[in-house]
Amino acid sequence: MTRLIRSTLLTLLVLVPICALAQSKGRIYDSFDEMTKALHELQSRYGDIVHLESLGKTSGGRDIWVVGLRKGDPAEPRAMLIVGGVEPTQIAGSNLALQAIEYFASQYGKIDGITQLLEKMTIYVIPRASPDATEAFFEKPQKERSVNQRPTDDDRDGLTDEDDVEDLNGDGVITFMRVEDPQGEWMVHPDDPRILRKANLAKNERGAYALYTEGVDNDKDEQWNEDPRGGVNFNKNFTFNYDYFTKESGVYQVSEPEARAVADFVFAHPAISVIVSFSPNDNLMKPWKSDPRAGSSEDGRGVVNSVTKEDEQYYQFIGKNFQEMTGFKDAPPPEKGHGAFSEWAYYHAGRWSFSTFPWWAPEITSQRDTSGRRGTSGGSGPRPGREDDQEDESAMMVRTLRWYDAAGLSEVFVPWRAYAHADFAGKTVEIGGLKPFALSNPPPDSLAGRAQAFNEFFADLAGKLPSVALRNLETKTLRSGVYRITVDVVNEGYFPTNSALGHRLRWVRDIAVTLDLAKGQSLASGVARQVLDPIAGNGSAVTISWVVVAPPGSALSIRAESPASGTSTQRVNLR
């Protein structure tokens, strides 16, 4: 009896969209309306810390929310940005970003480190970058959809959105159809008969199935569901390594209101020197390495598409730091970006940009493949139409499904069942497969521990922002009325005041040093206003001196400032 109740509850838990009842530690997966309500509640509860703003609306009428966490005006200098939902199907990333807001808002005044942080810098959080797309999680039937609502002719046949998926078996989720076909490309995975992967013909493997997403060929062009409703993928719409004429990338770069709103926000906030996001373009588990063949990173000309030699060390360190702090391991391989947000944030917007998957299934050592190989047999995962390297994806599917099995959630896989499909008369067709969103998004209560690990990492990262200070001020009277003023401009943060690429891009400003002269004072040497090259962190300094002609007893002030590093002023009394 109890087993029946348990399995029924679990079935309910999983068969409806995976948004579990609220647990004490985690959150549910919020619909847009639920998230909006939660953000307003946080704002009213922590009004002096949580500053909520809308960056505008998507074409579906949903706000792109940004929260500025700071004691005082969030527009003050020094800031970090966290973005969730960059890959819209990774709703777990949106969930973790919301948990970060809750953490910082609630721990201000309780944890000294957080209190100090939020009094000297702003943490901006955009919890859901592409809300129209992510809402697919809550639609019925539930379909894993990365794109927003813009009507696009994905197959470039002159018709728009003419062939979408259908829930043929009425189970409320869009899964896959496999058609028995000796000329098909797909075979049963040797490690898990539920999963399909592409046959490697050179290794004498043989396909047995053709594979499609669930639906009919609406436009009778012998392709299935090739031009669904929508749209453009937020994480394909940015300018770095943008793919032209490609499904999901948009008619041109930054064409979508969501992408434009987030890009404009970044450009309008030069205080933001670090951007960390949840996406498949991971560079925390596998930090970027400088490509020695990319000469462009050295000589300042040509296209920059590899992290510069100077910046590489910082990426390597932060990645290592992340892995040590969180203890995460065995991440899936990073996806190379095509118009991706997190790569854009460094290569085109000049910020330190870090990103990783919100979740992945850990290795389950008791069920490790005894052959010792992990997805290296050259096969591909059962995701028709993906052009990325599919070799490791089928291994991830096997691992993830085993994780769900071990958690007693095997219902996440819809068993292959026969279906009489009119498009394939005379052939055996079965519908089944891994449920939408399940590969990237576990039941939300599994995220609680991860959320805490990420929150601690965010706090640590925020504490590493550059910070400018004027130190070691010396005023030497060369003779009465003529003074030499010397001061060190010191960076007491970890990150340099600008990355090497950021310095060339000039979106993050370098430090400007100004000598404010009063009436009757003039400069004999030095300039009243200058912009410095980037200063490395942890106490590195640049010394500046001036010779001022001024009446004894007068005073002047020196100011060193940039939005990313803050402001420091010194008053100088001339005796």
Added chain:
Amino acid sequence: MTSRHQLFIYLISFVVATGAVIPARAQVEREFTTSALKAMGAPNNPKVEVAWNRYYDTKELAEIMGRIVKAYPNLASVTSIGKSFEGRDMLLMTISNRKSGDPDKKPAMYIDGNIHSNEIQGSEVALYTAWYVCEMYDQVEWIRALLDEKTLYILPTINPDARENFIHAPNTPSSPRSGLDPRDDDGDGLVDEDGFDDLDGDGNIVQMRIADPNGRWVADPDDPRMMTPAKTDQPGQYTFLGYEGFDNDGDGRVNEDRPGYYDPNRDWGWNWQPRTTQGGADRYPFSFPENRAAAEFVLAHPNIAGAQTYHNSGGMILRGPGAKDDERTYNRTDVRTYDFLGKLGEEMLPGYRYFVVYKDLYTVYGGELDWFYGARGIIAYSNELWTSFDYFRKSRSAEDEGFRRGMESVYRFDKLLLFEEGIVPWKKVQHPQYGEIEIGGVKKAWTRTAPSFLLEDLCHRNMAFTLFHLYHTPKVEVDSILVKPLGGSLTEVTAIVANRRVIPTHTSQDIQNKITRPDWIHINGGRVVSGMILEDRLLGIGSEQKRRPEQLEVETIPGMGSVAVRWVIDGKGPFTVTVDSEKGGVHERRSR
């Protein structure tokens, strides 16, 4: 009334009467200009009087556009396609004969000018084009046919805000180039804080020099108004101090943070790169509302098959690619089309050279020209208007021999043809940092733009190039229909569809990336059993189109070429075959 009173009243009335009449005469509306003998190449009796030997600001351009539309409502309309950064309307004219069909369904050409704010004469050329074709529609058969069959979308200025700045604010011939959205060019936290300063208030930003026996510049012996570098062993007389201005913000640099500074012609969504790679690029493609409005217009009008975007100067007819890494985009078939029109242009425009941007000029990422071809598959040119060849038309060695010779022709022309109007003679001024200096040099209104009497020539010749470009946008026709009975009620119908002009209905970039829809060839008059596109008409080799064969989809109809299609139809006819091409027009023919 006494006679003296009467006289007084008559006197007053007379004064009042003449007083009323004389001012009224001055208020009479402009009369049309007529003259005894019509000169070739211009209307003798224009409905819209415009002087084409001067330059107009945005208000004046708008006024001329309004008059053209009012005078020719069946040929011209004007609409605002969006707002500039400062809120000005982006005014675009649609020129075509409405009575012969919907302009948006005819093969069309897009023309704009002035994307670089100081490169103003593109607007005059574009507007001259609109004016000329409307005025000459009734008088020249070739123009009439052109406007009946084709459409012109003319946006005289794509940078109205900064055009106003160039014209009304002190500038050099080369500034501001940018738009007016403020930018912090020197990274010091202040925006646009150190621009030019017009020390003598004459509206021209000229050069500054200071008398300096240790300087390396001398006055030219032939024309002392000109400065030349001192020979290696020659003592100098002056140090050249740059353009008029002083250090407004105390950072030791002069004029380093001027209005704007970004290049609107590095803002387009093809092969776009940020400013590490491409100077003047800004946030992302179409960062600027003017460019975005123009691009959205082009995206909404797939009938556009040709484009021209005017710049100055140098006398060039440019095509892409803008960067070497984009060479593969331009394939041989399309290059041949480009070469045909480019060489025609060289003929019409003496002194102009047909060039490839990255090879013959310099590398450009994100240029408007590249977007038209690369992203939209449209054959597009950019003319760099005005060449110093036109000063004396002797040879082109003046340009090739470097700065000194180039300036020599400018000063000589100024002396002989402008009577020294074009150069500000050196005069003393007080400079806040340098002390007593001299300023002098070329006025902003020429050297990159044409002097008055050469402007109309420049307008007409460049217009002619664009009109031939428009002429050669595709024109599709169902050339012939061959009907062959197959026995019973079955008939085989073969249709040949031709393109009568040089530009194909789809360039290879368009075909490769399926940018616009295929051409449709439709038949009715029976039930279509099967349809195919013939690769070899005479041998009957073709590929069947299984889906909806009554509307065959053809990927292109080549320039001066044809395609052949064939159906097997249950029916004896007669049949009507229609070709519907987005860029080539629509045509139908009935079989016998």
